[in-house]
Amino acid sequence: MKLNPFTYRIAEGKTLVNERETDLGPYSCIALMGAVGSGKSQLIKLLADSQLRGAGAFSEYPFCAYLSQDLTRLFTGNTPEGIIGLYRDPRYTVGKHFDPRLFEAYAEKLGIAALIGENRRLAHYSEGERQRLGISLAAAVRAPVTILDEPSTALDMPCRRELFSIVKEIRRRSKVFIISHRLLDALAVADYMLWMEDLRIRDRFPLEDIVKKPHILSCYSGVDGERYV
Amino acid sequence: MRLYNIRLPHFPPSEGPSALTLEKGSRILLLGASGSGKSSLLKLIAGFSEPASGAIDDGGKRSALLLQNPFHQIIMQTVHDELYFPRKNAGCSSAEAEAAVKETAGTLGIRHLLERDMATLSFGETQLVMLAATFLTDADIMLLDEPTSHLDRKAVQACYRCMDRAAAGGKTVLVASQNPDEYFYFDTVWIMKAGAVQACMRSEDFAGKHAEYGIIPDSSLIRRRLHELAEKAV
Numbered sequence: 001m002k003l004n005p006f007t008y009r010i011a012e013g014k015t016l017v018n019e020r021e022t023d024l025g026p027y028s029c030i031a032l033m034g035a036v037g038s039g040k041s042q043l044i045k046l047l048a049d050s051q052l053r054g055a056g057a058f059s060e061y062p063f064c065a066y067l068s069q070d071l072t073r074l075f076t077g078n079t080p081e082g083i084i085g086l087y088r089d090p091r092y093t094v095g096k097h098f099d100p101r102l103f104e105a106y107a108e109k110l111g112i113a114a115l116i117g118e119n120r121r122l123a124h125y126s127e128g129e130r131q132r133l134g135i136s137l138a139a140a141v142r143a144p145v146t147i148l149d150e151p152s153t154a155l156d157m158p159c160r161r162e163l164f165s166i167v168k169e170i171r172r173r174s175k176v177f178i179i180s181h182r183l184l185d186a187l188a189v190a191d192y193m194l195w196m197e198d199l200r201i202r203d204r205f206p207l208e209d210i211v212k213k214p215h216i217l218s219c220y221s222g223v224d225g226e227r228y229v
Numbered sequence: 230m231r232l233y234n235i236r237l238p239h240f241p242p243s244e245g246p247s248a249l250t251l252e253k254g255s256r257i258l259l260l261g262a263s264g265s266g267k268s269s270l271l272k273l274i275a276g277f278s279e280p281a282s283g284a285i286d287d288g289g290k291r292s293a294l295l296l297q298n299p300f301h302q303i304i305m306q307t308v309h310d311e312l313y314f315p316r317k318n319a320g321c322s323s324a325e326a327e328a329a330v331k332e333t334a335g336t337l338g339i340r341h342l343l344e345r346d347m348a349t350l351s352f353g354e355t356q357l358v359m360l361a362a363t364f365l366t367d368a369d370i371m372l373l374d375e376p377t378s379h380l381d382r383k384a385v386q387a388c389y390r391c392m393d394r395a396a397a398g399g400k401t402v403l404v405a406s407q408n409p410d411e412y413f414y415f416d417t418v419w420i421m422k423a424g425a426v427q428a429c430m431r432s433e434d435f436a437g438k439h440a441e442y443g444i445i446p447d448s449s450l451i452r453r454r455l456h457e458l459a460e461k462a463v
Contacts, residue, residue, distance in 0.1 A: 011349055035381040036353030069352050069379075070300060127297045127375075128263030128407075150352070153378045154297065156262040156407055157445040181353070181381055184447040187454040211459045221382050221410055221448070 031186035034196030065141035103140035240424025261421030293368035319367035
């Protein structure tokens with residue numbers, strides 16, 4: 001898969017730009033990082049949303065498993081059984097790729113199997129519980145591309161460690177794109193980084209090169225002189 | 230405001246400090262595992278629900294709550310109106326309200342968004358706007374549920390600058406978070422487990438004690454991983 005040079009007009013005075021071609025082929029997990037409003041979620045929508053293929057941002061558009069940033073909109077009016085039923089439905093594309101046994105294994109790992117068994121309405125789930133359900137569902141879709149938009153939101157460290165182990169597993173069978181504001185997420189699972197600023201991809205490099213990018217590291221706490229535990 | 234032996238519904242009884250005080254001008258960080266009841270506690274203090282046992286003495290104080298998902302509390306069309314409304318609602322004149330909107334938007338670095346439609350904002354931008362709207366209310370207690378979860382470092386610092394200013398003005402700020410690395414912005418740390426606050430300490434005491442409560446900050450793991458990558462690069 002290649003990221004093409006492109007311009008995509010989001011709204012009046014707001015245009016997403018990539019100046020040069022990048023071959024993402026050799027990489028299994030690509031971290032999309034950058035400040036608030038730098039265009040991370042917008043860029044990934046150009047890959048995930050079939051209606052935006054006209055922008056020509058990517059060289060190919062395989063089926064994507066997608067964990068959205070805002071799960072509440074998706075989930076609130078339903079029960080786990082209802083949502084899982086949708087994922088299993090063979091009339092939908094996702095139903096052809098969904099692996100229920102993988103889902104059960106991931107739900108168990110993330111500590112929500114018992115909760116799902118109760119089949120309570122998702123409106124009563126905490127944000128972290130909803131996030132863990134969303135991750136289990138998206139990770140159980142056997143798709144050539146898996147997109148995780150801020151998957152570590154509302155998760156504590158034990159849950160994040162399970163998330164990292166799940167991502168390491170799926171990146172063996174699927175190209176993973178992960179968006180996050182937390183440097184540790186990228187360091188734990190990614191092998192390539194796209195760095196965004198002001199709706200542009202400003203930098204791109206294999207992850208180990210991050211140690212040579214002080215201007216990027218300085219955008220995160222926990223790596224320099226700032227006080228921390 | 231004081232909380233006495235508060236226990237949330239659906240949780241077993243547990244040990245912990247019998248009374249907690251939300252002092253005027255204090256900045257409190259609420260930490261706890263996913264599902265420990267942080268959001269439920271904030272909603273309870275805000276008056277949206279009742280405790281299973283215990284009591285709250287609000288001392289006539291009013292609170293404002295920033296929800297974990299900021300999309301749930303948008304009421305206006307544009308960013309400007311979203312920020313202007315809480316000031317007008319607090320009884321300010323139009324000129325005073327405009328000045329307050331500009332100032333808070335400036336502190337949080339969102340002045341360039343003022344004319345935008347709320348529906349065109351990213352998650353992080355929405356979080357900043359709703360944070361500003363919360364600080365622009367005239368509530369005495371600001372309850373912020375993971376306000377920095379979708380923010381970059383510059384925006385996190387701006388958020389806590391706003392918090393410091395509110396605290397200096399006599400407001401109480403209680404922040405639920407999954408990020409223990411941010412502890413030093415606060416005066417006090419509360420640790421929540423299984424539906425109750427189990428420990429309460431000064432933030433400088435928390436620094437040496439986080440491991441006791443099973444809390445692992447990102448920074449310790451980041452440094453280890455960067456070291457590994459640096460060796461690989463050589």
